[in-house]
Amino acid sequence: MKTDELQLKRAEISTLLSLLNLTALPVIGFVALLFIYKKTEANTIDRYYVMLGITTNLIAAIALVLVTGLMILLGGFDSPWTWVYVISYFVFVHAMFILFATWTMVRSWTGKKLTKSFLSK
């Protein structure tokens, strides 16, 4: 496989792993992303996407695990309001991360980086 093709393949796998880490394979997906990172070189498309995956999932971990953890800690386990906020927040924000990871996966299939405008080529 040529270098370019290999990089594109790695980019695609990275975005898939990022999505899997957010859905079916939490932690396992992230560890796999770290392994791929070690194989990539600076300023390449695969490094770009593997870093994007790592960053996305770290932010997701903070937003989902840490923030909801704090909500429970501060709100109290036995308060219904805690669960109103925790469940609504977790479901919505989690879905947003999944949608973002899906979009990045689709972008990686074309070998292009993300752009500022959602609809720009």
Added chain:
Amino acid sequence: MKYESQGIAKLYFIAAIALFVGQILFGVTMGLQYVMGDFLFPEIPFNVARMVHTNLLIVWLLFGFMGSAYFLVPEEAERELYSPMLAKVMFWVFLTAGVLTILGYLLVPYARLAEITMNDLLPTMGREFLEQPTITKIGIVIVALAFIFNIGMTILSGRKTVINVVLLTGLVGLAVFFLFSFYNPDNLVLDKYFWWFVVHLWVEGVWELIMASLLAYVLIKVTGVDREVIEKWLYIIIAMALISGLVGTGHHFFWIGTPDYWQWLGSIFSALEPIPFFMMTLFAFNVVNKRRRDHPNKAAVLWALGTAVMAFLGAGVWGFLHTLAPVNFYTHGTQITAAHGHMAFYGAYVMVVLTMISYSMPLMRGQKAANVNAQKHEIRSFWIMTISMVFITLLLTGAGIMQVYLQRYAADPLPFMVVQDRLAHFYWAREVAGITFLYGLFLYIYSFFAKGEEVADVE
């Protein structure tokens, strides 16, 4: 517009939008009745407002599907509609039947309506969403048969594409499953089975086929991506929709006196139901990302993407939220169901009809796309309605969680109506979101009349 008979869709779309306004007006009225119980009582009691709200939704979506089919099928089949006259006649029959039924709900007590329409000869009334008098149901069957005959003959004698065959399959399924509404067994549990064979197999079965085919059609048109690519996606999506959705009906059979195995079947298969919606999102993202042209109708592209995303959120994510039996044990029939219902219907079916209208209306008015100003208003209305619906969903979710906790989980559970009082702040906030949605809808309608600079064709 390639074929003159496609223009018939315009009639259907205008009626659909008018009924949509009615649906939202009754929704806003009912939203207020949640917090002001005697608002418009006894003129429009809550149960009547609710019935009109849900029935108008079904009727206008059916108008939308029919209009979409009348626009799509001639172009896909590469021939004029088999009988434009039949389509026009059925439009007026359906509209008359629909309006008379709604007026019947509003002007006559429901029991009296049942008497007047001779429900006792073939009792079918009294079930949620299927409240229509038997005579109206017969009318719906006649209209559906004539519609399918018309569409079917057009497709059979023209080009058969994956899109129009999937659409036809969905429409035939819609008509066939509606027939279960005529069977009304005395046994309440058995009755629920057949009731869900209509309701569930529509919205989580054959309607998904209709939705996927309409979305695929618009995406081909606005992106220029090869039909073969889109058709492959379509095959996988409808296969997943049917695999998960058919046995997934079981998630409605929890706790109503059915055998325990439904808890396993319902949980497992309905846990798969987000997959086709996720695939639709992936499909729409992928196709738009690979598009070969920037279509001048940006509003239609936005509606198409929005459909995929909101359907995934409403039907997929919010459906999964309460579909597993151990969770549903607590959440069954609470405001969490209402949250799911609102976003799923909006995301999957309202938006796909609006996508079709957005794409086809300018063509039927002799334009490639609506003018710049009109599109600006339409896009703004898209965001207002969609964000409002997100808020409605989140607020109902919050209300539902609180309801579950106070009514079913707490050590000293509170009675239903006491809990409803405690949820008033959620309902007030939801009412504000509902009124904002209504504003978005009016803006959407205004966009059809907005004058402005014609769009440049950049294909």
